[in-house]
Amino acid sequence: MSGKLLSISNLTVSFDGFKAINNLNFTMNEGELRVVIGPNGAGKTTFMDCITGKTKPTEGIVTFKGKDLRPYAEHDIARMGIGRKFQTPRVFLKLTPRENLELSCIRQKNVFGSLFGQTTQPERRTVGGLLETIGLDHKADMPAELLSHGEKQRLEIGMLVAQSPDLLLVDEPVAGLTDEETEKVGDLLLALAESHSIIVIEHDMEFVRQIAKQVTVLHQGSVLFEGNMDQVQSDPQVIEVYLGK
Ligand code: ADP
Numbered sequence: 402m403s404g405k406l407l408s409i410s411n412l413t414v415s416f417d418g419f420k421a422i423n424n425l426n427f428t429m430n431e432g433e434l435r436v437v438i439g440p441n442g443a444g445k446t447t448f449m450d451c452i453t454g455k456t457k458p459t460e461g462i463v464t465f466k467g468k469d470l471r472p473y474a475e476h477d478i479a480r481m482g483i484g485r486k487f488q489t490p491r492v493f494l495k496l497t498p499r500e501n502l503e504l505s506c507i508r509q510k511n512v513f514g515s516l517f518g519q520t521t522q523p524e525r526r527t528v529g530g531l532l533e534t535i536g537l538d539h540k541a542d543m544p545a546e547l548l549s550h551g552e553k554q555r556l557e558i559g560m561l562v563a564q565s566p567d568l569l570l571v572d573e574p575v576a577g578l579t580d581e582e583t584e585k586v587g588d589l590l591l592a593l594a595e596s597h598s599i600i601v602i603e604h605d606m607e608f609v610r611q612i613a614k615q616v617t618v619l620h621q622g623s624v625l626f627e628g629n630m631d632q633v634q635s636d637p638q639v640i641e642v643y644l645g646k
Pocket residue numbers: 416419420421439440441442443444445446447448
């Protein structure tokens with residue numbers, strides 16, 4: 402895969418005059434796995450919000466697959482192929498992992514399908530494959546409320562993939578997870594990165610090291626540094642504002 406997928410140019414977002422994002426530039430090609438880090442308040446959430454259309458730029462442009470996203474509402478942008486997973490898992494606890502994934506597949510088809518729809522055989526095959534990919538095939542038919550926090554995170558990542566987005570946005574997927582669960586989420590994202598374009602926001606530096614080839618460091622609403630993990634961890638400015646604390 403190749404070609405520019407996402408391009409953010411001179412993005413500024415002001416809240417009552419305060420610049421949460423300040424002249425930020427970011428580009429990513431199809432098939433890349435990118436990790437965005439930065440101290441609290443650096444603008445990571447606002448950055449994601451601008452990609453999904455939840456927040457509109459005060460200045461600057463976000464372009465996805467060559468299309469200027471500014472005129473589009475959040476639901477239109479989701480339909481264009483940008484899927485987001487928030488920090489807290491939002492799975493249906495009374496449904497099984499299989500049912501959660503089936504629902505996501507159907508929802509991707511149409512909104513009425515999610516209420517009245519039935520899965521087709523190819524969709525059931527997709528769900529079967531996804532259950533394996535997320536490592537929940539052995540727990541496919543138990544209520545999701547019985548899953549661990551890490552398993553719920555992996556299920557929700559699977560639900561996102563079931564909707565076939567062209568870009569996956571994943572917000573702090575390992576917050577509060579054990580080391581073992583963290584590694585499993587990392588392995589899952591690496592496996593998905595073989596066929597998907599993904600942006601991850603994360604704080605856990607061990608985890609970032611596990612998954613990241615290219616890291617973007619945000620600080621005060623701008624890109625402070627971009628590079629591989631070794632370059633990031635040895636950059637004096639990054640150490641001063643983020644790592645050295
Ligand atoms: P991060 O996710 O890196 O912690 P955020 O994007 O949440 O950073 O926030 C960046 C800055 O913008 C913070 O100082 C935050 O208080 C401010 N901010 C975010 N959203 C709003 C808002 N809706 N109104 C006012 N200030 C906001």
